[in-house]
Amino acid sequence: MIRSALMLVTLALFVASAVGQAAASHTGLLFGASSRVVITMSEWKFSPSTITLAAGESVDVVLENKGTQSHVFMAYPAPKTLYKGTGDWWAYVLERTYFQDMGEILVHSKGMFAISGTRIAEVAVEPGKTVTLTFTPGRKGRFEIGCHLPTGGASHYTAGMKGQLIVR
Numbered sequence: 001m002i003r004s005a006l007m008l009v010t011l012a013l014f015v016a017s018a019v020g021q022a023a024a025s026h027t028g029l030l031f032g033a034s035s036r037v038v039i040t041m042s043e044w045k046f047s048p049s050t051i052t053l054a055a056g057e058s059v060d061v062v063l064e065n066k067g068t069q070s071h072v073f074m075a076y077p078a079p080k081t082l083y084k085g086t087g088d089w090w091a092y093v094l095e096r097t098y099f100q101d102m103g104e105i106l107v108h109s110k111g112m113f114a115i116s117g118t119r120i121a122e123v124a125v126e127p128g129k130t131v132t133l134t135f136t137p138g139r140k141g142r143f144e145i146g147c148h149l150p151t152g153g154a155s156h157y158t159a160g161m162k163g164q165l166i167v168r
């Protein structure tokens with residue numbers, strides 16, 4: 001009886017340490033995705049504006065904001081008609097974001113933060129900062145990427161900050 005209780009404690013400790021290790025390997029930079037794509041954000045573009053990823057292969061999408069303003073990275077199926085207001089865009093992307101139904105998605109910035117979730121609508125990057133999005137694309141097809149932050153009555157998107165995400 002005592003012996004089996006001890007076994008259970010040992011097992012529990014083992015499981016706890018195994019979970020600890022798994023968590024450590026999910027803090028982002030140690031994660032080791034199989035491929036890496038770097039996208040530079042600036043006023044008002046993503047460079048390159050088209051990125052192609054392989055479905056089922058983990059990838060680090062490294063977002064470098066080399067501009068002077070904050071930018072966000074969003075990916076979603078292009079809507080049939082363009083929305084006018086940034087609020088409508090935001091609502092659309094919240095619902096249709098590419099970053100859902102694909103398991104765990106990591107968003108991390110070296111020495112700053114690492115978070116994970118299963119549904120992410122936007123990744124914000126402050127000027128001069130780099131944020132990495134680690135995920136395994138599921139859905140194949142052509143999607144749009146965009147920054148829908150408002151600026152002077154328009155938006156970064158209407159100023160040209162958009163592009164394509166192709167998943168093969």
Ligand SMILES: [Cu+2]
Binds near residue numbers: 070072147148156161
């Ligand atoms: Cu922007």
